[in-house]
Amino acid sequence: MSQALYRKWRPQKWDEVIGQPHIVQTLKNAVASDRVAHAYLFAGPRGTGKTTAARLLAKAVNCLDPDPAARPCNKCDYCKAVNESRFLDLIEIDAASQTGVDDVRDLRDKINFSPNQGKYKIYIIDEVHMFSNSAFNALLKTLEEPPPHAIFILATTEIHKIPPTVLSRCQRHEFRRVPVDDIVAQLQNIVKSEKLKAEPEALTLIARQSAGGMRDAISLLDQLASTGQTISLDLTQAVLGTATSQTVLDLVSAVLDRAPAAGMDAIHAALDSGTDARVLARQVVDYLRALLLIQMGNGGQVDLSADVRARAEKHAKAFSSADILRMIKAFNAAAADQRGGWQPSLPLELALAEVLEASAAMESPVPSTTIKKGLEILSQTGEEKPKTERI
Ligand SMILES: Nc1ncnc2c1ncn2[C@@H]1O[C@H](COP(=O)(O)OP(=O)(O)OP(=O)(O)O)[C@@H](O)[C@H]1O
Ligand SMILES: [Mg+2]
Ligand SMILES: [Zn+2]
Structure with missing residues (x-):
């Protein structure tokens, strides 16, 4: 198997580290002026460069x-x-x-031996927050009087779990989430050098999904590249499960048209073809949220393919914000609903009935027969009801 992209793209030089300029500058200066500390703590979210920076420092202090x-x-x-x-x-x-x-005791015993090769012995302790209390205490003893040839670099995603006694003995650096634009630029680099094909919108979606974690972004790119297809927005959405499916559009249109039967049909067709009810509910919420953003003039933050966006702009005009909020609440409840085990479609059906009911109450005249028909359909959807019903 070929090497994972995120490993292949681990920065080997300071200026390849992205989005952590203060930290890089401080560490570079320390090396250049031979004022390296004996203990560092690198804290910050997953995949933002902690281990990378630790290895760079280890390399720099021993470099010839x-x-x-x-x-x-x-x-x-x-x-x-x-x-x-x-x-x-x-x-x-x-x-x-x-x-x-x-x-840690073992480490303490060995630490007094001089380095084998280089000038410094470097200990990188990853996920240091996982240490037990006694391990921390043992570590503390070493940090109190480190031999001159030793450098400790502790790394953690959970700085609040590090005892203050340890914190106070380390030079602390907090890694930030890497900004979306920087991640996109790096993904573009990788796409170019690896001769991949990717749509810019897909890279933006990948970057947004990875919440500032460069490794997650590169891994996702890797996963998409392994399909052998062009990395399109559609493919990315499908893999991430963020696609706005036709079902979602149909469902929202059904609410707009006050057409419960069409709404029920959309739900059942999706579930019959294997869509998970809660995933569908979440997709509806995502889409409704996008409508809100469009209404507020923040459509740029929304990742939708061109044709879905055209529908969304229409929906955003047709509904009031209050309508959308109400729908979000109803479908969000369906997404969170853990029940519905014996009737997986129920939470979605209730959400649909609720929003139709509400819009009927708000803006008569809605033929109440329409609602009634919807509720009838709702009560008939029990093809797969078990013999004995638990309520
Ligand atoms: N700041 C960054 N600049 C460039 N690439 C990065 C950066 N951060 C992470 N990466 C990419 O992600 C990979 C993993 O990064 P690294 O191991 O340094 O993360 P980490 O912060 O130690 O994460 P964890 O908390 O999960 O251990 C690197 O090999 C590199 O490809
Ligand atoms: Mg790490
Ligand atoms: Zn060197």
Whole structure:
């Protein structure tokens, strides 16, 4: 199997790290002026560059390039050894699997030995918040008097779980979520170098979905690329399950037309073809939310394909905001409804009946027969009802 894209695209130089300019600047300066601290804490969301920066620092402090400002050079023996994960003085500990006090004691025993190869021994402790109390205490002892050749880099996604005693001994850097535009730019780079084909709207959707995590964005790109197809908005939405399906459009149109029968048909056709009821309810909520955004003039934030967007603009004009809010509430309740086990369509049917009822009450005259017909259909939808009904 080929190497995962996010590994292949791990920054090897400081200026390849995206979206963390303050941290990069501080660490670069520290290396250039030979003022590297003995303990660092890198905190921040998943996939934003903590481990990457830790390895860069490990490489830079041992790099043999005569110009400190050029470190890491990625050419000397030590840089190469780190890049190939065979540098003996870089010790990576995963606290998620080595939480015990023994692991830390072991580390403390070994730490006094001088580095094998380089100038510094670097300990990267990932997910350090997983350490037990006793492991933290053991670590603290080491942090109190680290040997001059040792550098600790602790990394965590959950800084609030780190004892203050440990925090106060570390130079702290908080990694930010990477801005959407920066992620899109990086995805574009990757698409170009890897000779992939992708629509710009798809890359924007990927970037938004990954909530500032570069690794998640690259992994998703990787997953989509592995289909061998062009990475289109449609494909991306389908994989993410964010597509606005025809069912959603039909359902919302049915509310607009006050056509309960059409609405019920749309629901049942979707569920019969295997759509999960709660997923459908969520898609309806997503779409209604998009209508609200369009009404508020924020249509740019909405990821919809061109044809769906054209329908959405019409829907956004046809409904009042109050209508949309009411629908969101009703379908959101359906999305959250855990019951409906024996009748999966029920929460959706109730939501539809509720919004139709409400719009009937608001704006008569709605033929009450229409509503009645809808409720009749609702009560007839029991083809797969079990023999014994639990209520
Ligand atoms: N700031 C960034 N700039 C460029 N690429 C990044 C950045 N952050 C993450 N990446 C990409 O994501 C991959 C994983 O990043 P990294 O291991 O540094 O994340 P992390 O912050 O340590 O995440 P975790 O908390 O899950 O351990 C990298 O190999 C790289 O491809
Ligand atoms: Mg990491
Ligand atoms: Zn080097």
